[in-house]
Amino acid sequence: MTEAISKQGPAGRDLSRRNMLLGAVLAGASAFAFVRQPAVANPVVPEKQFNKWVPEQFGPWKTVSQSGVVLPPPDTLRDRLYDNLVTRVFVAPDRPPVMLLLAYNNAQDGVLQVHRPEFCYPVGGFVLSDTRDITLAASGRAVPANIFTATAPNRIEQVAYFTRLGAAFPRKWSEQRAAVIRANLAGDIPDGMMMRVSALGIDQREAQPLLTDFSRQFIESTNPKMQRLLLG
Known part of the structure; x- marks a missing residue:
């Protein structure tokens, strides 16, 4: 009996050493993962400051209202999705009014991300046309964007938009998620702007040049800090 116990002793000590070594490896991996976890790359922009960066007038356009714009659904996540949410209605001589929405969040972490308009409008009872790819030109940049028609019983709205996540301008939800994942793998939590x-x-053929020209003038009339949020 004594001999059997003595033979088992070294094996038990080897097992204990293996367990200790495995524990050390796991602890090191956890510490490495903690050090490498993505960091928020951009600070929160105070609401009053963000609002001041939105021009009330530029070119022939001037603000007449802050209402009438279709908003993201008032769910429990909206306040967490957007640090800043601004709406304006602009008018100019001999042109249809243009409604503007700016939504910004300093941290797009893969769980909370900017809602795309194709999600917001159907919640409000609109039926959407197919989304088409367009390009917005502003400040020497070619910005990938989308346009679609939203139809409700008493309202037909032509909608153009773009989203920026970090350095990417995703046109689709899948591209948006991929942009966040790439940034996270690089060690960053990007900001998000729509x-x-x-x-x-008006119909979409008339709306596209109106909305793209309005967007160009608006972006080029904002101060450099707002331009950075819009264009990266």
């Missing part, structure tokens, strides 16, 4: 412009009472 600019949406829309007009009523």
Whole structure:
């Protein structure tokens, strides 16, 4: 009996050493993962400061209202999705009014991400056309964007928008998620910006040049800090 116990002793000590070594490896991996976890790359922009960066007038356009714009659904996540949410209605001589929505969040972490308009409008009872790819030109940049028609019983709205996540301008939800994942793998939690412009009472052929030109003038008229949020 004594001999059997003595033979088992070294094996038990080897097992104990293996367990200790495994524990050390796991602890090191956890510490490495903690050090490498993504960091928020951009600070929160105070609401009053963000609002001041939105021009009340530029070119022939001037603000007449802050209402009438279709908003993201008032769910429990909205306050967490957006640090800043601004709406404006602009008018100019001999042109249809243009509605503007700006939504910004300093941290897009893969769980909370900017709602795309294709999600917001159906919640409000709209039926959407197919989304088409367009390009917005502003400040020497070619910005990938989308346009679609939203139809409700008493309202037909032409909608153009773009989203920026970090350095990416995703046109689709899948591209948006991929942009967040790439940034997270690089060690960053990117910020997210959406600019949406829309007009009523016109068809999409007429709306596209109106909305793209409005967007160009708006972006180029904002101060450098707002331009950085819009264009990265």
